Amino acid sequence: MKKIxxxxxxxxxxxxxxxxxGLPHVTTGKTELESARKPNxxxxxxxxxxxxxxxxxxxxxxxxxxxxxxxxxxxxVKYNIGRGIIEALGIDxxxxxxxxxxxxNFCTVDDKGIVTHRRAGRISTDKNTVLCRLLNNIAxxxxxxxxxxxxxxxxxxxxxxxALSPELADSDPQQLGLAPKKIEALSxxxxxxxxxxxxxVSQAGSLLHGEASAxxxxxxxxxxxxxxxxxxxxxxxxxxxxxxxPMYLGLARLVxxxxxxxxxxxxxxxxxxxxxxADYDFFFVHFKPTDARGEDGxxxxxxxxIEELDNALPSLLSLDPEVLIVTxxxxxxxxxxxxxxxxxxxxxxxxxxxPDNVAEFSERxxxxxxxxxxxxxxxxxxxxxxxxxxxxxxx
Amino acid sequence: MKKIxxxxxxxxxxxxxxxxxGLPHVTTGKTELESARKPNxxxxxxxxxxxxxxxxxxxxxxxxxxxxxxxxxxxxVKYNIGRGIIEALGIDxxxxxxxxxxxxNFCTVDDKGIVTHRRAGRISTDKNTVLCRLLNNIAxxxxxxxxxxxxxxxxxxxxxxxALSPELADSDPQQLGLAPKKIEALSxxxxxxxxxxxxxVSQAGSLLHGEASAxxxxxxxxxxxxxxxxxxxxxxxxxxxxxxxPMYLGLARLVxxxxxxxxxxxxxxxxxxxxxxADYDFFFVHFKPTDARGEDGxxxxxxxxIEELDNALPSLLSLDPEVLIVTxxxxxxxxxxxxxxxxxxxxxxxxxxxPDNVAEFSERxxxxxxxxxxxxxxxxxxxxxxxxxxxxxxx
Numbered sequence: 001m002k003k004i005x006x007x008x009x010x011x012x013x014x015x016x017x018x019x020x021x022g023l024p025h026v027t028t029g030k031t032e033l034e035s036a037r038k039p040n041x042x043x044x045x046x047x048x049x050x051x052x053x054x055x056x057x058x059x060x061x062x063x064x065x066x067x068x069x070x071x072x073x074x075x076x077v078k079y080n081i082g083r084g085i086i087e088a089l090g091i092d093x094x095x096x097x098x099x100x101x102x103x104x105n106f107c108t109v110d111d112k113g114i115v116t117h118r119r120a121g122r123i124s125t126d127k128n129t130v131l132c133r134l135l136n137n138i139a140x141x142x143x144x145x146x147x148x149x150x151x152x153x154x155x156x157x158x159x160x161x162x163a164l165s166p167e168l169a170d171s172d173p174q175q176l177g178l179a180p181k182k183i184e185a186l187s188x189x190x191x192x193x194x195x196x197x198x199x200x201v202s203q204a205g206s207l208l209h210g211e212a213s214a215x216x217x218x219x220x221x222x223x224x225x226x227x228x229x230x231x232x233x234x235x236x237x238x239x240x241x242x243x244x245x246p247m248y249l250g251l252a253r254l255v256x257x258x259x260x261x262x263x264x265x266x267x268x269x270x271x272x273x274x275x276x277x278a279d280y281d282f283f284f285v286h287f288k289p290t291d292a293r294g295e296d297g298x299x300x301x302x303x304x305x306i307e308e309l310d311n312a313l314p315s316l317l318s319l320d321p322e323v324l325i326v327t328x329x330x331x332x333x334x335x336x337x338x339x340x341x342x343x344x345x346x347x348x349x350x351x352x353x354x355p356d357n358v359a360e361f362s363e364r365x366x367x368x369x370x371x372x373x374x375x376x377x378x379x380x381x382x383x384x385x386x387x388x389x390x391x392x393x394x395x
Numbered sequence: 396m397k398k399i400x401x402x403x404x405x406x407x408x409x410x411x412x413x414x415x416x417g418l419p420h421v422t423t424g425k426t427e428l429e430s431a432r433k434p435n436x437x438x439x440x441x442x443x444x445x446x447x448x449x450x451x452x453x454x455x456x457x458x459x460x461x462x463x464x465x466x467x468x469x470x471x472v473k474y475n476i477g478r479g480i481i482e483a484l485g486i487d488x489x490x491x492x493x494x495x496x497x498x499x500n501f502c503t504v505d506d507k508g509i510v511t512h513r514r515a516g517r518i519s520t521d522k523n524t525v526l527c528r529l530l531n532n533i534a535x536x537x538x539x540x541x542x543x544x545x546x547x548x549x550x551x552x553x554x555x556x557x558a559l560s561p562e563l564a565d566s567d568p569q570q571l572g573l574a575p576k577k578i579e580a581l582s583x584x585x586x587x588x589x590x591x592x593x594x595x596v597s598q599a600g601s602l603l604h605g606e607a608s609a610x611x612x613x614x615x616x617x618x619x620x621x622x623x624x625x626x627x628x629x630x631x632x633x634x635x636x637x638x639x640x641p642m643y644l645g646l647a648r649l650v651x652x653x654x655x656x657x658x659x660x661x662x663x664x665x666x667x668x669x670x671x672x673a674d675y676d677f678f679f680v681h682f683k684p685t686d687a688r689g690e691d692g693x694x695x696x697x698x699x700x701i702e703e704l705d706n707a708l709p710s711l712l713s714l715d716p717e718v719l720i721v722t723x724x725x726x727x728x729x730x731x732x733x734x735x736x737x738x739x740x741x742x743x744x745x746x747x748x749x750p751d752n753v754a755e756f757s758e759r760x761x762x763x764x765x766x767x768x769x770x771x772x773x774x775x776x777x778x779x780x781x782x783x784x785x786x787x788x789x790x
Contacts, residue, residue, distance in 0.1 A: 381454030395478035
């Protein structure tokens, strides 16, 4: 791909509707997409090459990182990125190659040390900032420790030092009614790091003892920054991201995207797209509410989120990018109230896309599309081809 | 495949309609195939297993070599064959394993050395032959040099000698308004070869100085004969090729096909098929005009070429081969006027093919076929199976 990609003035816009795929409602028999009024999405579908993509492979439910990495063209199994690193990149921590990052939650434990709320009642970001300042007082021989606030109950723990290792199990038990787990080394080289982190958790517990809700911490996703080639290196693109949540900004930064102001909602995101349209040739626009409502298990709220997005689309369509891709990073059926393994509706509109007979953007309709069912890692080569940014391969 | 293939009297005919896939005409919304009157192709489709194949992978535009190698069952990325070798095989040069071949063009340069015509106004093959004889006078210490005419402005340069390397960049700038590039070594071992080739180009320029149009040469695709198993080794086939252009004959020879007389057009090619039908069990018949008209950007001429082919088909159908495959090596949409990445219509007719519901040979119709969208490297195993030339795999 490095050998055959070339720069050109054409623009690629990748709109990721997070968790867009769904399952039929038990009463109506229609999925969220099939239930939504979405004239703009359907209009795009009629001019597009459609299909259903598998982010990882059939049966595998992707987290947000593999879901996005696959769309960005990376093998999500080869590049299995830790949650700590993604969270750290999302708040723009400058990481050295050997730094270790973990995602932290402030949580609530009862007087027996049992977790009663994994998110400490979603404390405010301001409160979080105060507590992180407190935890930054912790000093342990063998590692330099930083605790950085993210949003609400989320923080990032960074360890810097000699001979540290990210091969650690999580302390987060992922359910209520259990105590935070002691962090275990998954390899002999990680024993020193496990000792330091357990000492950190113990001191954090003491420092937070008086707090009403945020009286303990949970840690997960210990990881180092991976060695991953950027989109510019592979595709010679000048890419930018317009997202509203730190995690997606972290993923975008990981693959070398410039982060643009995202504002508070899709209308403001698309305003940002207009403002910076001349300056980049690849735009990743991330729409979050579909996934959030799906995870809430609120079918009709997810339908409404799709309609809200559809309403905003004329602003995007007025730019008439050479290549417009609309898809999701995974499915989040409201009936399941979680990420799922189901393949994801996909459409690509361009002058050269060879449209199929699909007239609606939905799971069942896209099944008859020109791409059929396909791995999400094929999306980037296809985008590049349709933008006429790829040379011929071979003699 | 070597372990389970077996010989049998059944015949396989592979008809490659070069560049057959297209894109919708801007006015009619129909592709070249959809616009053509093609009763015979449609009749075959009704009795066939149909699909859309990707020669390399989605988004990748194949050159003619990877397009054909994939259909012949070879991984086109693993066997990335240089243009020089293909051109040399096409004119039946006997190559030693270490010989290096390059594709040459006679071209026109102005008095500042800038290329003004990359094909020297398509000089005649006779003129080419005279000029090649002239260039064969060039002698350079370190390599034995041969210059051999192909068709019109095309020639092949062969270098034979000790410690030569094909790791050289092209001299062909691939566009007008630039001077031919000095040939660069892509590895330290290739420096000697680069020096020899640059000396050849310089002497060629002097010898051609007085010529009106063919006053310089361009070189590209430096390569050695690859180590590739033949179709006989893999499939135990006795294969033959009926093509009209040297490049396709070169590709056929590369994989061990016998070259049969091709004549001047598809009628003569099919006459040749009749004549030699008893002597082989696999026939590759190559139809060129669809690609040529597509590259010209002449939509209706490409439609006419499809109709011309369709007209000739009763002669092929009268042989009633056990397996008949009709497909292309890539798409060449007239609207793009170049090879493209779009998947290629495919059909396989045999007594055992399990026909689908496809009733027309076209891009959209084949999408609903029994093969769906699939990699072109799956075609050969499928052909072998339908010819009952494969044993069961496993216990």
